[in-house]
Amino acid sequence: MFKKLVAVEPLNLIPSAERALFDYAQEVVMYDNMPESADEMAKRIGDADAVLISYTSRLGKEALEHCPNVKYIGMCCSLYTPESANVDILYANSRGITVLGVRDYGDEGVVEYVVSELVRCLHGFGTKNNGTLREPWDGIPREITGIKAGIVGLGKSGGMVADALKFFGAEISYFARSEKEEAKQKGYRFLPLKQLLKESEVIVTCLNRNTVLMHEEEFAEMGDRKILFNTGLSPAWDEEPFAKWIDKDNVVYCDTLIALGNDKFLKHPNVNCMGVSVGRTRQAFDRLSEKVLANIEAFMKSQQN
Structure with missing residues (x-):
């Protein structure tokens, strides 16, 4: 005792x-x-x-x-x-x-959050942070079916997100320290980070706290017209290139401010931050x-x- x-x-x-x-x-x-x-x-x-x-x-x-x-x-x-x-x-x-x-x-709540917000984005449900009505991502409501989703970090939560998106018909690619046999058996593609960012329309970062993998080169390779989720306890990116990227035709989802990194982004029309930890x-x-x-x-x- x-x-x-x-x-x-x-x-x-x-x-x-x-x-x-x-x-x-x-x-x-x-x-x-x-x-x-x-x-x-x-x-x-x-x-x-x-x-x-x-x-x-x-x-x-x-x-x-x-x-x-x-x-x-x-x-x-x-x-x-x-x-x-x-x-x-x-x-x-x-x-x-x-x-x-x-x-x-708390991984189950993270999975539900990603699926929920992605559906809202693709269908145009609800309103943006600035109070304006959403429009469907492609101008017409769309399913997850067939969407190219890239998971950055295939640990427990990343694997669960991948499995959930696959259930809804997404094509899954992932980046991790090494290729995982279990993921291979599921048909998930193991890709270098830059290739994954370029080829994926939806990117979900599931990284440990203080792990930053997205720098200026990665954002340049990723390009525009992308949906980015960060489910970690800190930003997965450098702030300066992220700020330039989010000003373009892109959208980002974070559950908390610590995942977003800077409160100056909270009112940005392309930023969706709930201010609540979805794992709680x-x-x-x-x-x-x-x-x-x-x-x-x-x-x-x-x-x-």
Whole structure:
């Protein structure tokens, strides 16, 4: 059992999971707002030996070096690589601190979002951000059937998006670090990034946080008359070439501002940003809660061996 467990910000756990935290520590402290600085983060952690954090704040060396008792950091959010994490995992590990995160808890909502917004775009349903009525993408309502869709990053969520679009009849291509046999068996084409951007009408980027693959050359190769979705927790592009590209005959969809990158784009007529994380569903919170508690159990078991 931990001596003191601190949740440094809201965790998005279901009530029963929050109550369960008290079974794992002699003292539990939970904050209902985000720390505004590294100093405040360090003060909140104090002498705690366990820390829980969501995706909205950063826990770096500058805070951790003032918290000598920490043994465990539970990320109540996705953890794919140390580079994309909002915790300085390399520093934590150098201190002997165990950092555990979760994966694959909000992907279903992402898939539904992409399908929903693509249908609205192709059919002309609803209104734009500036309040004007949409027009069908091609001037006449159109199905997903036969559309060329390129998936950039074929991890769990990218694979689920690809499968969903294929179900509706899209032709799927993808770019990843390497060709995937399972995707090949499904008939998905593995393409170099620039070729995928050029040949696809719909591009969906499903990348880890802070992964930028679309630079000026990529936007030039992609050209115009394209529909771009970014489902990550940060922009998949450099801002300057993106700004030039979105001024042309293109459209982009992001669920949150952190995926879009700059609030100056929010009122752009070719930008569609909902301002709500599409992975924040009731079912996602259930899955997240189960995995956060399972990670704590796994850590405690490892300490007993």
